[in-house]
Amino acid sequence: MNAVTKTLTVDLGERSYPIYIGPGLLGDPRIYREHIPGRQVMVVTNETVAPLYLERVCAALGGYQLARVILPDGERYKSLEIWQRIITALLEARFDRQCTVLALGGGVVGDMAGFAAASYQRGVNFVQVPTTLLSQVDSSVGGKTGVNHPLGKNMIGAFYQPRCVIADTASLDTLDDRQLSAGLAEVIKYGLIDDLPFFEWLERNMEPLLAREADALSHAIERSCLDKARVVAADELESGRRALLNLGHTFGHAIETGMGYGEWLHGEAVAVGMCMAADLSRRLGWFDMDAQARVVDLVARARLPVAPPPDLDGARLLELMAVDKKVQQGRMRLVLMQGMGHSLVTDQFDSGLLRATLSGYGRNDVC
């Protein structure tokens, strides 16, 4: 570790763990040695990340008995079949209950490797090395793991905490522009949930972030992780406040499912979802026109879409939202905004206004 490394702690009692943020960390043997207790490590990565970072990680894991699984890249492979491939690799390598599963890659790799760690022999050690902005700010905090089912996204999984998260900011240099923007969608989300100063910081710093300036990225990652860790620490199993983190996600999942997994990036769908949440909040009288315009403007400046694809009509989106797991006791719950920098979870909204947002937004009256 070096001077610019930041360390946060996600406070979950016995399951607390640190997040390390800084350049070059994935090649540093010291963090691995501190947090990997056994001698067997299964590195799970994908075809895109493997040529870039796999050897460096393996070199830093010198002294451990290593095995590797290289998955195909993409959300469409976040499936039970691919998850089984990790489990089978663990069995074929004869890995025992003291082994560690290390996820090297983005959110898809992290979700699948995490669920494999949660379910192999009823749970083994798990370490996350996220290499995308999205996974560094989002999937590495909160312990959500899972895979998709043809009938719904993230329908199978577990809450399972890693031993540590290693967010190497230098790994973002190889990220393509679309992935970087997708990560920024989640960053913007934290500002909207309950951190107005951070939202305003993002309004001032969107260009440095898009230019991948190290200081700006590092600050955005740290602040996002802090915001998320605060929410998660208060509500590990998502019974209440944690649902705020789903801002934009119920709309977004409907878009992802409707387009078929892998067409839209998760962050792109969430970006549109936040714009739709702002639109519905405005229709409910909770959010003014200016606030809505600021949200749409910042999302657009992050080079993200602000409206759903034209071939998904309102009725279809509503149908897709109805099967989403945020539906509780038959009532749909959404995260909506009550003023800039303040969101809430609610099922108290007029379904006619929701239909108006789904049918009209991005098609005529706003964009």
Next chain:
Amino acid sequence: MNAVTKTLTVDLGERSYPIYIGPGLLGDPRIYREHIPGRQVMVVTNETVAPLYLERVCAALGGYQLARVILPDGERYKSLEIWQRIITALLEARFDRQCTVLALGGGVVGDMAGFAAASYQRGVNFVQVPTTLLSQVDSSVGGKTGVNHPLGKNMIGAFYQPRCVIADTASLDTLDDRQLSAGLAEVIKYGLIDDLPFFEWLERNMEPLLAREADALSHAIERSCLDKARVVAADELESGRRALLNLGHTFGHAIETGMGYGEWLHGEAVAVGMCMAADLSRRLGWFDMDAQARVVDLVARARLPVAPPPDLDGARLLELMAVDKKVQQGRMRLVLMQGMGHSLVTDQFDSGLLRATLSGYGRNDVC
């Protein structure tokens, strides 16, 4: 509930839950109402149990939105494919995160329904209604859920606690003799682990148990659950003392895997495993001839096998044991006996003596 119902509590802090033991409980609406918080219940059962008890359970669940999955019967169906069938049924019924999965049946149903509850939407409520002696004394306490993989038994799963366990002793009236004996294997195990008075009670009461006398069965279930709950409460995640519950299981799993799942009942394999553990303990000088004879005698009186099938030779058994998950850091750990009514977990044994037990036991020098 009536006067003869016994209630135990498994003490696991926030995850504590009660076990109800008594005749007729599965048809009593009151326990369900007390422990099922949402309105959706998915009853998971199998083809054998469904005609006997499904309607009675569904009648007692009047007022809930019910769905059912009826699985094929047998250990060979404890697979990922069948587990997926439960998940798909939950999605097709549009069950939400507040739903409850209720397992009605033996250990296989409980293990699969439990893993489905643990992994559906990252965890929903779970209620167990075990209908075999084995599941009433064993799988209903401890939170182990899981499915088999072609490369090993119970290799995929989670630790997941039920909201409550309802052990209806009247359901044992329909159990076939072979299943009753398989359950008695686990009952005997508790005596051997650390409850000599219970072992001696079993020596005096094996005949009443085989005759399914209600008082005897009820006492055996309660005592077994208490013995297991005490061990589990001290060690929820199986890091130490809980491993004692695996007495006979490392040998037993090798037999089950070697024969192909479903040929031998789990309890039958464990019965032989306990006899083999007694044999190895005697070879190590920890257990005398008389003690070994008492173990083999009680197992035989419970109408259980005391030796492995002749077509599984010692070398094959050793190979199968090596992949078992109780292997830690490359060393095989076994539960062995140090005197009657006292077991311990150890990797300190001569592997030559283990080979002698695996090759010789039941083939020449003992039986």
